[in-house]
Amino acid sequence: MKEPLFLDSILQEKIWGGQKLHTIFGYELPAEKVGEYWAISAHPHGVSTVRNGEFKGHKLDELWNNHRELFDNAPGKVFPLLTKILDAEDYLSVQVHPDDEYALKHEGELGKAECWYIIDAQSGSEIIYGHYAKSREELAQMIHEGRWDDLLTRIPVKKGEFYYVPPGTIHAIGEGILILETQQSSDTTYRVYDFDRKDDSGQLRKLHIKQSIDVTTIPGVTPVLDVTKEKVGDSIITNFVKTPFFNVYEWKVAGELSFEKQASYTLASVIEGRGKLLVNQISYTLRKGEHFILPAYVEKWKLFGEMTLIVSEPPGS
Ligand code: ZN
Secondary structure, three states, X not given: OOOOEEEEOEEEEEEEEEOHHHHOOOXXXXXXXXXXXXXXXXXXXXXXXXOOHHHOOOEHHHXXXXXXHHHOOOOOXXXXXXXXEEEEOOOOOEEEOOOHHHHHHHOOOOOOOEEEEEEEEOOOOEEXXXXXXXXXXXXXXXXXXXXXXXXXXXXXXXXXXXXXXXXXXXXXXXXXXXXXXXXXXXXXXXXXXXXXXXXXXXXXXXXXXXXHHHHOOOOOOOOOOOOEEEEEOOEEEEEEEEOOOXXXXXXEEEEEXXXXXXXXXXXXXXXXXXXXXXXXXXXXXXXXXXXXXXXXXOOEEEEEEEEEEEXXXXXXX
16 A cells, blocks of 8 residues: 555653643643654654554654665665754754764764744744854854854744755754754754753753854855745645755645655645645545655645645755
């Protein structure tokens, strides 16, 4: 039976997290402060498990290793993508991620490009996105002197916006923001500044100043996105970004929407509303908080209902 792969995934406790992953998405939280749901992941720090069909109980990394036909025999040692939902009750650390070359050399894993779809943001929310240093010396000096207000670019955000964060971008998600993040499958984060916060055991989290100064893009570059929208009936398909790492879309379904496969495989997350997915004459109920993969063997599918999905495809598709 050629079915989509519905996934159950791992929640991650974080000092900046909250309860919204339960109150908004209905996940059962193991702790008071839960920051991340690794919704579609084959990363060793939290691997998703298939919930249905002939691959029920299989882990995504295992499918990538042993059933590469599900992914059109795409190349690569590791499943390249990772989808997360983040609930930032408080600021995340100010951080920067390396590119593939630096990360493979120093950390033995992929670098990290990421992008954010703002699911919700309380009024007055902001992100840190870029910096004002003109040279690496100036960046180092401002970091060592703790001149954060002079260094960091803060911008206000609101629901429905999209931000691309290439490697080398200093960034932080601010308080009161709920985000769907699409990223390379990597967990390498260099912390520049953590607001001098302590964890439950009174410890400061580790900073990575040298690596941060090494990998930050100087001068800062703000990505310009070429967003395209296509109206199909009452539905709207938006392409936010096409990068060497992932292509990301919003499918705003109103009524019925038909698709033909255009990538080797497709990752999808329902972030709003409810409806149905039809694959090979079988109908699957979709509701907010559901995440699935359409493997290579799914050539056509239809969506029905009133819902919003954030979708990603691997590069080269
Ligand atoms: Zn990040």
